[in-house]
Amino acid sequence: MTETHAWKAEDFAQVNAPHVKTALAALQLTGDALERGGAFAEIGCGTGEVARFVAERGFDVWASDASQSMVEATRKLCDGLPVTAEVRPAEQLQFDEGRFDIIHSSWVLHWVTEIDEPLRRVARGLRPGGYVVLQWTGAHPRRQGPGMFGILREIAGSPKWKDLLAEAQPESYEYPADEVAKVLEAAGLELVHYVPELPHPFSAKKTLADLPEMRERYKLAGFATQAAALGDRGDEFVDEVLTAMIQAGRTDPHHARIVARRPAATSHRRVLPA
DSSP: OOTTTTOOHHHHTTTOHHHHHHHHHHHGGGTTHHHHOEEEEEESOTTSHHHHHHHTTTEEEEEEESOHHHHHHHHHHTTTSSEEEEEOOGGGOOOOTTOEEEEEEESOGGGOSOOHHHHHHHHHTEEEEEEEEEEESOOSOGGGOOHHHHHHHHHHTSTTTTTTTTTOOOOOOOOOHHHHHHHHHHTTOEEEEEESSOOOGGGSOOOGGGHHHHHHHHHHTTTHHHHHHHGGGHHHHHHHHHHHHHHHTOOOOOOEEEEEEOOOSSOOOOOBOO
């Protein structure tokens, strides 16, 4: 997971508000677990808004991110609160069995090179009755093809850009919602909330008229590593990728949301409708 290491917190914060909003909405789906406090883990803490929110509600928070800049921003925002933030790629995370009441990760899975084992570790880290809350991009069924990530990889690997991006090739992956759900269930969790196609402000259909706004957003987040590596040619690359996505009708990031629960001693929970 190298794609997000170089992301800068001050840039990310400019485009992160919709992501924070959806993360807080997803956490509400854990019901009274969010009000009881306890131990909370966040994978991909970004600039710290979620960590601060839950710490102020009585949780002891362990937060991680692959970006040093993000971790430093989280530490600053959460100064004086029970928040520990560490630089740690998601693939390297290890959780003590039964340690956490809630484990949350929004908009991270699609940067992770392989998710089955990390998801199993997350499941092991939950206490009985504990929740995992996941949101990510690229969750569409495999039969639909690679979507916007495929276009990004294709252009970045083309003769025009391949050598220039030799050290910054995109590492973004598609993980269909049904496949993620199966891994969680096989790990002993029960689905509480399953939305394989999550509406999001960034999901609206785009046209070439939207290119200037999209360019600035993707330069600060999704394509930040490539734009930084290309310097003065960053805009040229971003515009080429976005234009190809728009023309192919592949601008929908295909977000998904899953909330799953480690069963308590007895449980008869059912999946709630979307």
